[in-house]
Amino acid sequence: MNKKLLLAGFMLAAVSMNISAQQKDGGISQKMLSEIKKSQSQGAADKALFNAIASNSINDLAKNFATAGELDTHFSVETKKQNIHDQKQSGRCWMFSGFNVIRGNFAAQSDSLKVDLSQDYLFFYDQLEKANLFLQGVIDCANKPMDDKRVQFFFKNPLNDGGTFCGVADLTEKYGVVPMSAMPETFSAENTSKMASLITTKLREYGLKLRKMVAEKKSKQAIQAEKTQMLGTVYHMLKLTLGEPVTEFTYAFKDKNGKSLEAKKYTPKEFFKLLTGKESLNGTFIMVMNDPRREYYKTYEVDFDRHTYDGHNWKYLNLPMDEIAKLAIASLKDGKKMYSSYDVGKFLDRKRGYCDVNNFDYGSLFSTTFPMNKAERIETFDSGSTHAMTLSAVDLDAQGNPLKWKVENSWGPSWGQGGCLIMTNEWFNEYMFRLVVDKKYVSEKLLKLADQKPVMVMPEDPLFGVDE
Secondary structure, eight states, rough: OOHHHHHHHHHHHHHHHHHHHHHHSOOOOOOHHHHHHHOOOOHHHHHHHHHHHHOOHHHHBBBGGGGOOOOOOOOSSSSOOOOBBBOBBBBBBBHHHHHHHHHHHHHHHHHTOBBBBHHHHHHHHHHHHHHHHHHHHHHHTTTTOSSHHHHHHHOOSSSOSOOOOOHHHHHHHHHHHBGGGGOOOHHHBBBOHHHHHHHHHHHHHHHHHHHHHHHHTTHHHHHHHHHHHHHHHHHHHHHHHHHHOOOOEEEEOOOTOBBBBBOOEEOOHHHHHHHHHSOTTTSSSSEOOOOTSSSSTOOOETTTSSSSSSSSOEEEEEHHHHHHHHHHHHHTTOOEEEEEEEETTEEEEETTTOOOOBBOOOOHHHHHOOOOHHHHHHTTOOOOOEEEEEEEEEEEOOTTTTEEEEEEOOOOTTBBBTTEEEEEEHHEEEEHEEEEGGGGGSHHHHHHHHSSOOOEEEETTTOOOOOO
């Protein structure tokens, strides 16, 4: 017999045996499929449900009529209202929320002087810094194989427009802020995907070149010079899509009646110091998180979860929700807004801007239950921090316990409750994750715990995606 035919026969037999083994041990066999089909109800109710679901939104059909009444919009503790902005088709919610805190605190301390800050300006430096973080990370890991987890981490996502409050703190310290009038939004700032994809492709190309230079034993100076040239190209692409950042500008504040005051010249760092009274936000706040999978009252740090190579990783104190609520209430009672983040898509009634775990009854619609708790949802990637918003109000009962909360969102003023979102306390406990609070509202005990040596966790953890 021809040896090639014999070999082919053996290979086909092996494949056939492998397929058979897969079906027998773990695949869907015909017998199993028959049992699955027999378990399905065949009544008129299922037919009617199919007809309804096939032609309508699942959320419309699962909407709980009992909770669809008029919303209670009263809040016993509420910070001053301010303009609501729109992040459009971008993942910059972390910056919008951080800026809401900065300008909200400024208005509270300056007899209601208002200012709108340029997201475009700081986003330019965010993208440039993230490009450098990628390139330097590739250099640092260049002696590891391409299938190494850390190397893959860098190449998988060289650039993104999401982030956390640590990015707001590090970037404003380094580059300051400017008013929106000094550097308004461009199309690519509001629609980031194409710009980001082109720069991402360029960065991956550059990453391979830097790995080759390290493998060829090029000098450190030569590699850094090459990286600087690469960043020059990235800078050029950002300049054409976002505009080149201003270094000096003239600006006149408006008072609470809309009257313009005397115009003055500022640099971005001078303007930041004027608004905050500080050189940097770093060191003025702590970040707390609710992660029921991990031990409470311990500090954790997410490696590589930062915006700048020389900046700060996201470090947080893990607390139960009742402790987080106490911190938030103390800040709100003093008129101070806070950066916070949530799994905002869960049980969200978008038309009303209302989050309630009883908004939708998916279980009854599909004749099943969804019993996972918060820890189980996190560890199975079913839930995690996805979107940052600015915590601005709380409604308390007679005993001082929270009933509901309100946040300023960044989806425009026509969305939800005048651009804001209301959430029940039950929803808040289930789907709120991150809070940034000024240290003045934190007890000495918690401050000491926040300063303990952190347990390092990896960015692949299901809870530590960037806020978008």
